[in-house]
Amino acid sequence: MSSSDSTATPTKPIRIETADELDALVADHDRVLLDIYTKGCTLCQSIEPVLGTVAKATDVVVAMINPQTDMTIAERYSIRSVPTLLRFDDGELVGRLDDGFQGAQAIIDFVENEAE
Numbered sequence: 001m002s003s004s005d006s007t008a009t010p011t012k013p014i015r016i017e018t019a020d021e022l023d024a025l026v027a028d029h030d031r032v033l034l035d036i037y038t039k040g041c042t043l044c045q046s047i048e049p050v051l052g053t054v055a056k057a058t059d060v061v062v063a064m065i066n067p068q069t070d071m072t073i074a075e076r077y078s079i080r081s082v083p084t085l086l087r088f089d090d091g092e093l094v095g096r097l098d099d100g101f102q103g104a105q106a107i108i109d110f111v112e113n114e115a116e
Contacts, residue, residue, distance in 0.1 A: 018070045025061065038082050100112070
């Protein structure tokens with residue numbers, strides 16, 4: 001596919017602010033892991049460095065969005081708690097992890113297992 005030709009996989013999480021940016025990111029990359037967080041959420045703050053490790057250890061693009069910047073995100077994906085991790089393969093939502101804080105290995109396993 002074109003992910004290696006057109007856009008290199010970032011080695012750290014990228015921040016996006018709108019559903020349009022998310023749609024473009026998912027369209028441009030084969031695999032995307034989206035972290036949905038809010039400011040002031042201690043679990044969200046704790047998971048951010050873990051996501052940096054995941055971005056370096058896998059070929060998935062890691063993105064972060066605060067649904068308060070675009071409320072359609074919370075509605076579109078039925079976000080009830082944060083942090084919520086959503087996994088996209090080839091433009092389709094294929095996985096969801098919304099069990100609170102997760103360590104790097106648990107998230108890497110989530111990314112790798114969903115890819116099979």
